[in-house]
Amino acid sequence: MIVLRNLSTTEFADYRAYFVADYAREIISNYAETPARAEAIASADMDENFPAGVPAGANELVGIDWVVDEVSTHVGYLWYTIDGPERSAFICDFYILAAQRSRGYGRLTIDLFEAQLLAAGVTRLQLRVAHDNQRALRLYQEIGFFITGHNMLKRLASQA
16 A cells, blocks of 8 residues: 655655756756756755755655555655645656656555545646656556646857
């Protein structure tokens, strides 16, 4: 069974290290930033949303565990926000550890998360997928998400 739970301080540090490195790679790949700039952007995002490791505003970060016969295995992380007035949730980051992939944990996590959101009166769930993350895109489409648009970027160069 999948369980969503709060992270310990040590686990938050592990998550932060993963997130900054992973997000920096995405920024480099999708926005053509330098590695140093990408890492600075990713670190600033984490610091803004989790000052001193504590969720700010509507941010929530939970660990994903697979529990069988009272034995718990950490399999990933889920960072999300819920907008109060609109009752809309947004997945900021959803990560299944590489060693735990292809076991159905992603689908089971989303199923559990959706049930929790519905019980809390949330009516919409949104997320963003990087254009080069075809594995995640397939999963999300299989479980009912649909594409609502495309993020686009054009670098402008000075004519001087």
